[in-house]
Amino acid sequence: MTRFSAWEVFRQGLRGQTGWSRQWRDPEPKARYDVVIVGGGLHGLATAFYLAENHGITNVAVLEKGWIGGGNGGRNTTIVRSNYAQPANRRFYEHSLRLWEDLSHELNYNVMFSQRSHIALQHSPGAMDRAARNYNLMRRTGTPDAEIWGLDRLRAEVPHLNYGPDARFPIVGAAVQTRAGTARHDAVAWGYARGADGRGVDILQNCEVTGVARDGDRITALETTRGRIEAGRVGFAVAGHTSQLWQMAGLGGLPIESHLLQAFVSEPLKPLLDQVVVFGVGGAHFYISQSDKGGMVFGGDLDWYKSFSQRGNLPIVHDVSEAAMSILPCLGRVKLLRHWGGVMDMSMDGSPFICRTPLRNLYLNAGWNYGGFKATPASGWWFADLIANERPDPMVADYTLDRFARGLQIDERGAGADAKLHG
Numbered sequence: 001m002t003r004f005s006a007w008e009v010f011r012q013g014l015r016g017q018t019g020w021s022r023q024w025r026d027p028e029p030k031a032r033y034d035v036v037i038v039g040g041g042l043h044g045l046a047t048a049f050y051l052a053e054n055h056g057i058t059n060v061a062v063l064e065k066g067w068i069g070g071g072n073g074g075r076n077t078t079i080v081r082s083n084y085a086q087p088a089n090r091r092f093y094e095h096s097l098r099l100w101e102d103l104s105h106e107l108n109y110n111v112m113f114s115q116r117s118h119i120a121l122q123h124s125p126g127a128m129d130r131a132a133r134n135y136n137l138m139r140r141t142g143t144p145d146a147e148i149w150g151l152d153r154l155r156a157e158v159p160h161l162n163y164g165p166d167a168r169f170p171i172v173g174a175a176v177q178t179r180a181g182t183a184r185h186d187a188v189a190w191g192y193a194r195g196a197d198g199r200g201v202d203i204l205q206n207c208e209v210t211g212v213a214r215d216g217d218r219i220t221a222l223e224t225t226r227g228r229i230e231a232g233r234v235g236f237a238v239a240g241h242t243s244q245l246w247q248m249a250g251l252g253g254l255p256i257e258s259h260l261l262q263a264f265v266s267e268p269l270k271p272l273l274d275q276v277v278v279f280g281v282g283g284a285h286f287y288i289s290q291s292d293k294g295g296m297v298f299g300g301d302l303d304w305y306k307s308f309s310q311r312g313n314l315p316i317v318h319d320v321s322e323a324a325m326s327i328l329p330c331l332g333r334v335k336l337l338r339h340w341g342g343v344m345d346m347s348m349d350g351s352p353f354i355c356r357t358p359l360r361n362l363y364l365n366a367g368w369n370y371g372g373f374k375a376t377p378a379s380g381w382w383f384a385d386l387i388a389n390e391r392p393d394p395m396v397a398d399y400t401l402d403r404f405a406r407g408l409q410i411d412e413r414g415a416g417a418d419a420k421l422h423g
């Protein structure tokens with residue numbers, strides 16, 4: 001694997017770009033691995049990377065039914081932030097944001113993490129009060145960049161929002177996290193894949209898991225489209241397809257539903273917005289940023305029916321366009337370039353699972369809702385830690401499946417720095 005550096009770019013320039021090596025191998029599956037991760041999305045790849053990097057476990061395979069990053073990993077709107085309210089989520093997402101801040105160096109791969117303010121617009125005095133409470137909580141618990149902006153500051157920073165008194169949801173202020181940002185999602189998948197492969201992990205694409213062989217409460221092997229693969233330990237990191245794998249493993253009852261979520265990108269524009277703006281709290285549901293290529297990247301609500309189709313419906317296109325127009329009327333004549341859908345693993349309280357399962361050597365990583373992109377580094381870090389040490393670290397000890405049975409939901413859906421309303 002060629003290491004990227006300014007010197008290497010210069011050297012390859014002199015050699016006519018002929019000396020770059022493949023970013024990752026395309027190996028044949030081995031008969032057995034110590035750890036098999038199912039799902040070559042961001043979380044599966046990050047887990048494999050940290051298994052090798054942090055724990056020295058390298059006899060690892062990542063099984064991906066399509067191409068790596070072809071699921072939600074390559075379909076999201078790439079918003080990164082750590083403005084959560086519940087203690088378990090607060091410490092986890094803040095750790096993730098800190099990993100993001102050094103990720104390009106860690107992976108020796110430019111993931112284009114671009115820090116910028118995440119501006120959650122508020123539309124009533126009550127919403128402002130609630131935001132102030134939550135953002136004060138953030139400042140008191142290790143997230144120093146939580147701010148409340150009044151209208152004067154907001155107008156100065158984002159002049160072209162619809163501040164009109166007749167707006168459907170008049171803006172009264174904003175809750176802002178200044179270290180939030182966006183990153184290039186494909187680069188995150190490729191960077192983790194390259195890092196894991198360089199440490200000995202086999203990344204097996206076009207390798208769909210079609211069955212799970214068990215001996216009592218242990219998984220012995222996975223049936224795949226590239227043959228049978230025996231596994232010492234198994235991690236499921238298949239996001240919206242978790243229920244399918246769960247059934248293959250002979251397990252029943254999972255507090256996750258698979259829902260469609262669409263994303264949209266416009267034709268490239270000159271620089272218009274250098275923040276992430278969220279129009280949501282007490283208003284519509286809409287979030288928008290501008291990519292390095294100039295496209296306006298935005299999204300809104302789920303399609304509100306369950307599906308694995310990765311393709312959304314026109315009513316949501318209508319709904320999201322209306323929200324765009326009501327908050328940024330200057331977008332009225334912009335052309336939509338593309339839109340697509342992903343399969344979201346929605347948990348019942350809006351918080352994830354990084355936990356053991358009823359099977360002794362099966363571990364679960366799922367339930368990411370709208371928060372899975374920003375969670376990627378910490379998710380991989382702590383899932384690898386769980387699999388390597390066969391016990392949850394206190395950092396993720398609350399992310400269990402049985403929290404619903406015990407009445408210990410981590411409810412980030414209805415209030416506060418809500419996963420659903422913040423993109």
Ligand SMILES: Cc1cc2nc3c(=O)[nH]c(=O)nc-3n(C[C@H](O)[C@H](O)[C@H](O)COP(=O)(O)OP(=O)(O)OC[C@H]3O[C@@H](n4cnc5c(N)ncnc54)[C@H](O)[C@@H]3O)c2cc1C
Pocket residue numbers: 038039040041042043044063064065066067068069070071072073074075076077078079080207208209210237238239240241245261262263299340341342343344368369370371372373374375423
């Ligand atoms: C439109 C949209 C916008 C979003 N915006 C944001 C955002 O702005 N910020 C944010 O934090 N999060 C966002 N998310 C959520 C985020 O993208 C996901 O939570 C996260 O990507 C899920 O983790 P993953 O990358 O590992 O999932 P995926 O990339 O979906 O990985 C799972 C992989 O498992 C594979 N797989 C499934 N079944 C099998 C099988 N049987 N055998 C082998 N492989 C299998 C799939 O092919 C897939 O590649 C968004 C999601 C969508 C859809």
